[in-house]
Amino acid sequence: MSARTIAIGDIHGCSIALAALIDAIDLQPDDTLVTLGDYVDKGVDSKAVLDFLIKLETRCQLISLIGNHDAVMLGAIDYQLSIEEWKSIGGTATLQSYGESERVADIPVTHAKFLRSCRLWHETSTHLFVHAAYDPERSLEEQDEATLLWQGIRDDVPGPHVSGKTAIVGHTSQKNGEIFDAGHLVCIDTNCWNGGWLTAMDVQSRRVWQVNEGGRLR
Numbered sequence: 748m749s750a751r752t753i754a755i756g757d758i759h760g761c762s763i764a765l766a767a768l769i770d771a772i773d774l775q776p777d778d779t780l781v782t783l784g785d786y787v788d789k790g791v792d793s794k795a796v797l798d799f800l801i802k803l804e805t806r807c808q809l810i811s812l813i814g815n816h817d818a819v820m821l822g823a824i825d826y827q828l829s830i831e832e833w834k835s836i837g838g839t840a841t842l843q844s845y846g847e848s849e850r851v852a853d854i855p856v857t858h859a860k861f862l863r864s865c866r867l868w869h870e871t872s873t874h875l876f877v878h879a880a881y882d883p884e885r886s887l888e889e890q891d892e893a894t895l896l897w898q899g900i901r902d903d904v905p906g907p908h909v910s911g912k913t914a915i916v917g918h919t920s921q922k923n924g925e926i927f928d929a930g931h932l933v934c935i936d937t938n939c940w941n942g943g944w945l946t947a948m949d950v951q952s953r954r955v956w957q958v959n960e961g962g963r964l965r
């Protein structure tokens with residue numbers, strides 16, 4: 748098997764799905780795995796997801812992007828944002844995964860360190876990867892963080908990026924569980940935590956793997 752670049756959509760605390768998906772793709776040490784962010788919130792075990800991702804760093808070339816939920820969690824850890832602000836977007840489930848007392852102080856330093864190491868974007872010679880969206884006219888270095896992390900694509904799909912590269916994004920959950928493919932842009936957030944699927948896509952071959960929250964392969 749030659750080295751693959753595989754993107755994984757929004758995990759949102761679905762630790763069983765993540766483990767099952769990694770088994771399904773038969774992860775190899777020379778694979779590059781690009782996780783598109785939103786590891787935490789909403790789903791039941793964000794703590795286990797971060798533990799798993801930290802271990803994955805030793806099993807492949809892991810490139811972890813930061814999602815808006817991860818950024819808000821980091822903001823709460825750093826006292827830049829209130830706990831209430833985090834809870835209002837799904838942080839309660841994350842805090843509960845660290846213990847009944849729901850305290851930010853129970854989040855291990857290793858988890859904060861992992862979140863801090865996450866990148867805003869990644870690119871290969873053929874593809875670009877961002878959590879949410881991008882400005883088609885600007886290089887990746889020139890993008891606004893708010894666009895990369897927060898901008899939805901449901902009502903307004905960004906045009907082809909100036910680089911000519913195919914964009915792989917997450918964030919805008921596809922409620923029908925199906926990948927959204929606009930040709931120049933592919934969204935693989937297929938709503939795992941809420942009855943959909945966790946998606947992995949080999950971006951060159953376009954092979955797709957999907958598992959549900961319970962880890963069942965589609």
Ligand SMILES: [Mn+2]
Nearest residue numbers: 785814815918
């Ligand atoms: Mn998001």
